[in-house]
Amino acid sequence: MGNTPTKETRSNASSFGGPGSLSRDILIGGTEPTVGSAGITRKKREKEKERLRRKEEHVCNLIVRYGENVDGGFLAPYSNYKYTLSYKTQVVRDLIIERRLAPFYTPLESYDEDWTDGQLLKQLKKLSLHIPCTSIELQDDEEDPDEHKIYQSVNSLRRKDNKLFKKKLKIRALQLQNEADERYVRDKKTQGSGIRTFADIPSDDLLLKLYRGAQECPICFLYYPKNMNLTRCCVQPICTECFVQMKRLEPHIPHDESGGHHDDERETEVDANPGSEGDSDDLISEPVKCPFCAMPEFGVIYSAPDFKTGIGGTPPSEYRDSSKPIEEEKDEDSSSTKIASSLHDSTKPSRILSVYKGDAQHSRSFSSASQRQSENGTPVKKRRGSLPPTAPGVISIDDIQPDWEQRLLNARSKSARRSAAATALHASSLIVEDSRHSNISNQERSSSVSNRAGDYRGGFSKARSRTLSRQEQVEIEQKMVEEALRLSLLDEEERKLKQKVQQKEQERETEHNKIQTDLEVQRRASSSSPR
């Protein structure tokens, strides 16, 4: 990695740590939300800082930089999908570098097997690193009803701050992406004019090798190099961008086909689990099923191509397809590139190569790149039959979206809080009503007008129109005590699960640091590279 061949690019790059760095830098300095500073302990503040740092890292990791490439693809998505991505970017970057998941290749909108090499190259050279985006798309349409309440809760203020922070982050990310795109275009242009070459601009051979015979992803209908991820169960291709979009459904009640089960008679229906409606313990989260064959525990396997370029391989500009006769390059664009690159080759070929050989030694299990290249040709044999989810090499959605446990936990405690609040509200309104006995006839009148609307909630209006017996009051008090007990049990459960999640997080961190170290070594090696 770190094929930063020019001083110019490098100094430019320093604004975001260089295309080779794994973007640890802070995007926005000193804009962290300042929520209710009173009463927040130091520890909490530290935690908040860490959370923001992670968010920044996530956004940084989603920027496509052409310097960060693996076998002709990238470490961040082209962003065919526009909404917020939740997958663990660091995990996916590592998987791509280890060749265990297909890199994010830039997709082709269309592909025709009859295109000549020249035509195909022309299409490929038009591609940008990232889908063009404008600031219009940054408009946040979500409105938080809590901001319209009389008293804003600390939570809603926090959300508001968060929203602002996210927006700033998005704008900054957009700028960085545009810069990265501009650099790519500029370097390609410079190279095209024959002034000099850039190690990370792929050779025509590499482009053709990858995109000849491009395959359509059955989810996004875009065309990708044929070395796609294959589902472990039914051996269907799926591009990495679609793969990282997939995630578990929000926690839900088992066998709940609802979403609209709210007819008036609903309550009389016998529930499988009577009296448990909305009970937080009922919420479950299931592993993602295969989109094609609905097999549970969806996972993919990736077979890398028989060459290695970019991180852990030779510079993509150096790639030559030895099976291809040379005189094929008749296209204008490619011929000028060829002249340029041969010019470059003649000046410093050996040193660059040696640097890359050095890289290969540092990276794990990479055989000498030149040797791999000469092997050439015969693609890896296609697997038939399905593999178990535990088979080596299978990457599951939970591997890249491990926060489902946290989400389940949050949903459970939220639902518990909600039902507790509802119980309390219900109970208190009953008690209050009792003490205001004389008012009731009036209340009844006004609430009967609103009855229809109120009915949808089963809320306060109904509760108000009746008095309570002593017996009922006792029952309510008991209910509230039970609810409090249940909540404290839930807290305990939450604490345990949190511990588990943290532990996993740590393990992942350790794994990641290992890879980081590898990369750092490579980067240092290459920063001494000539230009």
Place this chain on the structure above:
Amino acid sequence: MFKVPRNFKLLEELEKGEKGLGAESCSYGLSDPDDMTLTHWNATILGPPNSTHENRIYSLTIECGPTYPDTPPLVKFISKINLPCVDQSCGRVKPDNFPILRNWKRSYSMEILLLELRKEMASSLNRKLSQPEEGETF
């Protein structure tokens, strides 16, 4: 950005109202459960504490026309209320006197509208206003 069409936005709002996922202090639902056009709604607001509205429940009707949510809905109080933004002759909420209607945004909703009305009741200017007998209607 592609807009969520009127009907699907209203269905979302309906679902939120039905499931009771919104704020506790107000509620809303279709006036006629068979109204496939999703136009006529009933709503209630629980009067805010520390005001002359405390413990009152106000009923309203909301009409979401064919251009909702590009244009604001028509809002009318059924329960009598003394508020500057409410037309005292018919209970209609006057857009000119009520910023959320005057500067209506597509991302607003009936819930936000109701919460803002409640906020209006609690504002320092309005919370001490003398109110008509409880239970009277426009």
Place this chain on the structure above:
Amino acid sequence: MSLPKRIVRETERLISDPVPGITAVPHSDNMRYFNVTIEGPESSPYENGKFKLELFLPDEYPMVAPKVRFLTKIYHPNIDRLGRICLDVLKNNWSPALQIRTILLSVQALLSSPNPDDPLANEVAEEWKNDNVHAIATAREWTHQYAN
């Protein structure tokens, strides 16, 4: 903002190679919003009826299901009074490999084989189970009355 390739392609195919008995045409001002018609399947109480529906592809499509609703009144145990449909592939069993076309076919199939054991409209489901003949007659009547 441009439309994702997938939506463009699906729309093209829906028009160039339509599903028999189904039409889906996007609104000119919102290409994610479709006017849909489904013909009632033969030998079902909905036969000869032409049902209007609306379909919307949310931002997250195809990672989440399209939203679909009947605009024509219909008497069916899995379709409620507002036209909302209870169909597993529109909810938890959605898969991004499914398409507008397959979803509309599923809706059409639901008309052929109602499932009163998993109802959305309870009174209809009760009727369907307790007095099937009468329920089917009502469905036929409604089809005649509203779905022309």
